Amino acid sequence: MSLSMGAKVSMSAQTKRTPSMPPTMKHAMVSSPIMTPTTSVSMVKKAERSLSQKVFAVADGTVLDRPLRVAVIGGGPSGACAAETLAKGGVETFLLERKMDNCKPCGGAIPICMVEEFDLPMEIIDRRVTKMKMISPSNREVDVGKTLNEKEWIGMCRREVFDDYLRKRAEKLGANLINGLYMRMEQEGDGPITLHYNKYEEGSKVGVPSTLEVDMIIGADGANSRVAQNIDAGEADYAIAFQERIRIDDEKMEYYKDLAEMYVGDDVSPDFYGWVFPKYDHVAVGTGTVVNKTAIKQYQQATRDRSKVKTEGGKIIRVEAHPIPEHPRPRRFKGRVALVGDAAGYVTKCSGEGIYFAAKSGRMAAEAIVEYSEQGKKMAGEAAIKSYLSKWDKKYWATYKVLDILQKVFYRSNPAREAFVEMCESDYVQKMTFDSYLYKTVVPGTPLEDVKLLVGTVGSLLRGNALRSGKGLSVSFGSKSNEEKVMVN
16 A cells, blocks of 8 residues: 555546645745745645645554645634644644634633743734722622732733634644635544535635545534534533623723723623623623523623623624533544544633633644654554643643632622632732633642631631521612612522
């Protein structure tokens, strides 16, 4: 059996071509600092020849006479970072994304460590948040961020800007970027994987059925991942995130220039929180829920009501909704197919953070493939994927577990949420929380302070639960749908 392989693409409108010379790596084609019409045409022709080649099955670890070929499905942070790492590592990479201008309804917060770790330019970061307000069901406000130094901040970005930058960087480094909609995959035994997708030319709304043969696939196609469905990854519950982008006047925008707000309460979400996060020239107001998805618009209205004083009079410029995974999938790989990011279920409970973990998982999966293929020179498969998953679980399992417990303890009722906000006044709690978030490390506490924190937590919960037997705290809201007072219960 011949070891020569490339990828075979067939389109209904395309005539058959005889296989040509072995594929040339795209990153080699774009390395020249001078781009002329002649070189541009040459690149296109070489890419077409690369896509026209036939793939043949070989065993893992077999030395190849061409680069390993991997398709990454989904061009968000996880997919783009995976594609970049693969391309830089000598793997011939195909990055498939349908919505090149996708605006995912996401708070858009990224930790400061991500800026350096992923070499992000400051121009894609809209705001540097140094202050946060935690606002309880009774509208008690606690200022969070007192322990941050002058060089520490949380970045706020727009996903359409952030994701576009990562995709273009991956393409510049050698990944083949395809505007296409993934449909399904086929594989016979240990043979090549045939990827079926609809390819879209620029400006076209009708896709052309196409196929691509590759060695491996990384599924980075979000909470409703078709790749996950294809490998029977198991059911994964999901939250609905709903967000409105609101342009407010300059005076109100000045208030939010370095401030983010988080609202908790049964009115804004029975199991999550509402937010007001600053962007470039507007604020993002949103909420999410798992347990009562049909009421998401009601929760969104309540979030707007509670932030009304600071956002009223603004113009809604975009409305967004999207599923967010609630927990890791039961299965995250099968054969030579791996899941990363939202497709794998890597969103933390309690905080709902997903951008960093998406990018990190994509990079870690790609690094394992590059390592096991020896920079694309050998066939890679299950061993590489298992290595990625083992390292991921060892590094982040505790983080996901702790945040899961915190959500169950503090988001179960309004009294518990009152206790949670009260706890946030503690400098110790703030430092532990921000250090863990900003630098993605588990920060060890001190025994004495941990005991004080335990006592304080119990006291806060007892005070909060005492509200159940009383008349409760009443909170009034501005819209007609929320005119009645909402009791803390």
